Amino acid sequence: MAFNTPVELQYSKSHEWIRIEGDEGTVGITDYAQDALGDVVYVDLPQVGARFDAEAVFGVVESVKAASDLYLPVAGEILAVNEALANNPELINNDPYGAGWLVKIKVAPGIGALMSADAYAAYVETLKH
Amino acid sequence: MMHNYEPPIFELSAPGKFGANLPQLDVPASALPDHLLRGDDLASLPELTEPEVVRHYTRISQRNFSIDTVFFPLGSCTMKANARLHEEAARLAGFAAAHPLQGDELSQGALQLMYELQEYLGEISGFDAVSLQPAAGAQGELTGILVFRAYHLDRGDHERTEVLVPDSAHGTNPATAAMAGYKVVEVKSDARGNVDLADLQRKLTPRTAAFMLTNPNTLGLFEEHVVEVARLVHEAGGLVYGDGANFNALLGIARPGELGFDFMHYNLHKTFTTPHGGGGPGSGAVGCTATLAPYLPGPRVRRMEGAGGFEFFTPEKSIGRMKTFHGNFGMLVRAWTYIRSIGAAGLRKVSETAVLNANYIQARLKHVYPVAVDRTCMHETVLQGKLAAAPEVRTLDIAKRLIDYGFHPPTVYFPLIVPEALMIEPTETESKRTLDAFCDALLAIAEEAARDIETLHQAPTTTPVRRLDEVRAARQPILKYDAEVFAKLRAEGVQG
Numbered sequence: 214m215a216f217n218t219p220v221e222l223q224y225s226k227s228h229e230w231i232r233i234e235g236d237e238g239t240v241g242i243t244d245y246a247q248d249a250l251g252d253v254v255y256v257d258l259p260q261v262g263a264r265f266d267a268e269a270v271f272g273v274v275e276s277v278k279a280a281s282d283l284y285l286p287v288a289g290e291i292l293a294v295n296e297a298l299a300n301n302p303e304l305i306n307n308d309p310y311g312a313g314w315l316v317k318i319k320v321a322p323g324i325g326a327l328m329s330a331d332a333y334a335a336y337v338e339t340l341k342h
Numbered sequence: 343m344m345h346n347y348e349p350p351i352f353e354l355s356a357p358g359k360f361g362a363n364l365p366q367l368d369v370p371a372s373a374l375p376d377h378l379l380r381g382d383d384l385a386s387l388p389e390l391t392e393p394e395v396v397r398h399y400t401r402i403s404q405r406n407f408s409i410d411t412v413f414f415p416l417g418s419c420t421m422k423a424n425a426r427l428h429e430e431a432a433r434l435a436g437f438a439a440a441h442p443l444q445g446d447e448l449s450q451g452a453l454q455l456m457y458e459l460q461e462y463l464g465e466i467s468g469f470d471a472v473s474l475q476p477a478a479g480a481q482g483e484l485t486g487i488l489v490f491r492a493y494h495l496d497r498g499d500h501e502r503t504e505v506l507v508p509d510s511a512h513g514t515n516p517a518t519a520a521m522a523g524y525k526v527v528e529v530k531s532d533a534r535g536n537v538d539l540a541d542l543q544r545k546l547t548p549r550t551a552a553f554m555l556t557n558p559n560t561l562g563l564f565e566e567h568v569v570e571v572a573r574l575v576h577e578a579g580g581l582v583y584g585d586g587a588n589f590n591a592l593l594g595i596a597r598p599g600e601l602g603f604d605f606m607h608y609n610l611h612k613t614f615t616t617p618h619g620g621g622g623p624g625s626g627a628v629g630c631t632a633t634l635a636p637y638l639p640g641p642r643v644r645r646m647e648g649a650g651g652f653e654f655f656t657p658e659k660s661i662g663r664m665k666t667f668h669g670n671f672g673m674l675v676r677a678w679t680y681i682r683s684i685g686a687a688g689l690r691k692v693s694e695t696a697v698l699n700a701n702y703i704q705a706r707l708k709h710v711y712p713v714a715v716d717r718t719c720m721h722e723t724v725l726q727g728k729l730a731a732a733p734e735v736r737t738l739d740i741a742k743r744l745i746d747y748g749f750h751p752p753t754v755y756f757p758l759i760v761p762e763a764l765m766i767e768p769t770e771t772e773s774k775r776t777l778d779a780f781c782d783a784l785l786a787i788a789e790e791a792a793r794d795i796e797t798l799h800q801a802p803t804t805t806p807v808r809r810l811d812e813v814r815a816a817r818q819p820i821l822k823y824d825a826e827v828f829a830k831l832r833a834e835g836v837q838g
Contacts, residue, residue, distance in 0.1 A: 249761075254816035277812045278755045280513075302817065 216337060217244040219310055224333035225286040227268075230310065231327065233320060238289060241314040242274065242305065245337045250276040253302045258294040258316060265289065272315065274305065286327055289318035347806045348401050352823050355388035361395060386825065405806060407750050409617060413776050415703075417722045417753035417765025418512065418560060420590045420612035427683060428615050428676040437675050442667040446653050453652035456668065457643040459627075459678045463608055466681075466689065467589075468599025469629030471657075473638040474674055475664045479587060482607025482626030483518040483554075488661045489605060489630065489637040490552045490581045491522060496637075496659065502551035502580070508537050510561055510757045512585060515554040524551060531759060535561040535715035537571055546578035556585035557598070558720035560757040560765070562700065564591075572602025581605065581634075589613045590769065591697055591721035594690025605630040614677035625673035639664045695770035696721040699777060703766055706781040710788045714760040722767035724760055732791035735798060737762040740787055742809060743801035747783035807837045 222230040228246035232239045247253065255275040265271050265285045272283040294316050298304060305313035328336060390398075408414070414421040432438065440452055460472040476482040487505065494502050505519035506527050516526040527545050532538040537555070546553075553575045557565045565571065572582045584598045584606030590613045592598070598606050611617065611624035618624070630638065640656030640663065654668075668674075684692065697720050704713060704723035711725040727737030741751035741764070753765040768777055790797045802808065820827060 252813040254813060277816055279758050 216248065216334070217310070218330040218334045218337075220330040222310070222330060223286070223327040224330065224336075225268075225284065225327060226336065227284040229284060229286050231286045236320050237292065238287065238318045238320045239314050240286065240316050240318060241309055242283070243333070243337075244309050245340075247306050247309045247313070250274065250281065251278045252276055253305045256298045256302050256305065256315070258298070259291050261291050261293060263291045265291075283315065285318070287318075288321040290321075291316050292319050293317040346401070346405075348398065348405070350823055350828070351390070351395070351398055352386065352388045352825065353828075354390055354394060354398060357389060359389045359391050359394075361390065361392040386823075407745075412748055412750050413768075413772060413780055414617075414750040415752045415766045415768050415780065416750065417562075417724070417756070417767045418587055419617065419753065420587075420609070420721070420767060420769055421617040421750075422590075422612070422615065422769040423771040424616045424676075425680070425683070428679045431679040432672045432675045434675075437671070440671075442671075450651055452668075452671065453643050453654070455678050456671075456674060457645065457652050459674055459681070460643060462678070462681050463627055464629055466593060466597070467586075467606060467608070467629050468597030468601075469606065470599075470632040471635035471638055471642075472627060472629045473640070473642050474625070474627045474669045475639040475641075476607065476626035476628060477665050477670055478611065478624030478626045479585075479607055479609045480514045480518065480626070481664055482609075482628045483514055483583070483585065484521060485626075485628050485639055485661070485664050486583045486605040486607060486630075487518055487522040487524070487552065487554075489634055490583070491524075492637045492659065492661050493581070493634055494551055499579070501548055504547070504549045505551055506542070506545055506553040506575075506580075508555065508559065509759050510535070510559050511554060511556060512560060512587060515556075515583075515585060519552075519554065529553075531559075531561075533715075534566065534717065535559065535563045536566050539567055539570065539574070542571065542574060546574060546580065548579065550575070550578050550580040552581045552583050554583040554585060555603075556588055557601070558588045558591050558722075560588075561715055561724050561760070562588075562719040562722035562765070562767075563715060563717055564720055568601050576602070587612070588721060591693055593693040594686060595693055599629070599631065605634060610673050610677040615680040616673065616676050623670040623673060625670045625677065627669070627674075627677075637661055641668065692770045693721070696768070699768040699770060699772060700766070702774075702777055703768055703781060706778075707784055710785060711764065714763065721769070722765060724757065725764045725766065726760060727754075727762040727764050729788050729791055731788070732795060734795060735791040737764055739791070739795075739798035739801065740764065740784070743787045743790070743798050744783060745802040746804045747787070749780055749783060811836070 222232050224230050224243065228243045230241055230243050253274055253276050257273040259271050265288065267288040268284050270282040271285045274281055274283055295314050409421050409423060436451055440449060446453060456474055460474060463472045464470065476485050503525055504527050505524040506529050507515045507519060508529050508531060510531050519526045529545055530538040530541040555571065557568055559565055575582050581604045582602055584603035586606045586608045589608060606629055608627045610627055636657045636659040638657050638660060640660045641654035643652050644655050646653050700719050700721050700723050704719050707725060712728055714724040714726060727735065727740045729735050737754050741754050744751045755763055756765055757763060
């Protein structure tokens with residue numbers, strides 16, 4: 214099955230996406246990631262104001278199959294977390310690029326290497342066998 | 343339809359029924375003072391007759407899917423059959439009725455058993471010192487990492503803040519490291535299922551306190567570079583923790599202390615019988631090198647100088663107790679009995695047979711269920727619920743259908759690095775006849791899946807309740823009985 218990978222987003226190898234607008238970024242997990250995890254039952258998100266390095270663990274997402282760490286694609290400070298996920302973690306499955314967003318961050322200068330939608334889709338292809 | 347569904351005891355209740363006949367009152371009735379009375383209806387305690395209560399609980403007990411009724415090939419759990427002899431020993435009055443405060447002098451038999459078990463476990467694993475304190479495997483892990491921490495700090499080394507853990511590790515490994523205050527760093531596996539040496543070397547730094555390794559690992563494979571891995575970790579100044587969950591593959595064959603491990607926990611309640619504590623407690627005894635022995639939790643047992651006899655002592659730099667009194671003592675009696683009743687040659691035979699049984703299953707099934715890494719396995723094999731003839735089938739469906747065939751499902755969806763994992767550990771206590779029946783069932787299920795996938799989607803069909811809604815149970819757990827909530831759920835068609 215083909216997974217949705219919106220072109221306006223950037224992607225990490227650990228299957229997070231980030232939408233960068235000015236010095237702010239919105240982060241979530243990809244359609245591929247939510248499908249691989251299965252039904253999400255719990256999300257653990259950081260405090261607003263917490264700072265993280267690029268690729269640092271900022272939270273945990275738990276499905277009936279597994280618990281997985283969430284990695285921040287770029288360094289930054291947490292501006293907001295998606296409070297709706299506490300009672301409705303299924304938003305991540307239903308709308309991973311919209312209502313299922315995880316955190317908004319203030320992006321630190323000097324963004325590292327992220328993948329375009331095409332590069333990420335090709336990367337996901339290599340994982341399927 | 344549901345077979346033999348047993349409702350909650352609350353729903354068998356009717357007002358005025360009671361279980362015991364009290365004698366006639368021969369004094370004036372007197373009410374309790376108002377301030378001692380509860381305003382509610384005593385938490386809706388059910389009212390039943392004694393035979394109703396006895397039958398309710400007896401029926402529930404008969405629903406138990408246990409090692410005493412079915413083959414239980416739960417991977418990484420070593421669900422071996424528990425010899426009744428061990429239960430006899432644990433129930434001897436001198437052990438079962440001993441009081442932990444009766445003093446060393448009156449506990450010499452128990453102390454001797456603990457001393458000898460320390461010695462046997464040290465001998466079997468190649469370690470210099472053993473503590474029987476921890477209550478189970480995860481507490482053994484925590485003990486190990488706390489001992490490592492005490493050792494590093496005692497050397498004046500305050501820079502070690504990271505614990506390395508392979509991506510195939512049991513979840514308790516990273517959880518332990520995090521609980522002890524360390525940062526967890528994941529190390530990748532290579533294509534043969536071993537620790538990726540290049541990735542390990544990249545991640546070993548002066549911050550590395552320890553590397554936690556399970557051998558055989560959770561893919562059921564012997565870590566081919568284990569000696570090299572230990573050398574690299576030691577060169578970086580770190581220590582090697584051995585997760586002993588899979589020790590059932592190595593008894594009398596390889597000694598972790600000689601492979602380079604500094605510390606290991608033993609799951610006495612798996613490897614040394616009474617799987618999962620027989621439903622009771624476990625025991626996560628730990629062994630280590632002479633260098634780490636001074637930090638072990640106490641009390642341990644030693645021989646008294648001169649007169650003979652045994653006494654408790656606490657190592658000089660001990661991290662302290664991990665458990666009240668003397669650990670889960672009943673489990674120590676069972677493990678001692680196991681080791682003494684089968685002996686050294688018997689222990690080696692245990693591992694040889696466990697490995698043979700797992701390879702037999704792997705060989706019979708791998709042409710239908712792909713094997714995660716195609717190598718000779720150790721005590722367990724990791725297959726995948728991916729069927730060429732039925733691509734839409736999931737491991738969960740296969741596991742549920744196995745219940746209809748009268749088998750406890752294997753561990754599923756673990757290790758996490760294997761998609762659709764089916765992790766099968768038969769142990770040495772199963773006959774070829776049982777192994778064949780299990781393999782026949784899995785092959786029959788594969789054929790059913792190819793013929794009509796619905797058979798699998800409907801499974802299990804022979805149980806008191808059918809496929810449960812695991813997602814809803816995790817998202818909206820209901821943890822206590824409430825008549826109104828239950829009635830509402832029943833109206834929605836929810837079972838259970």
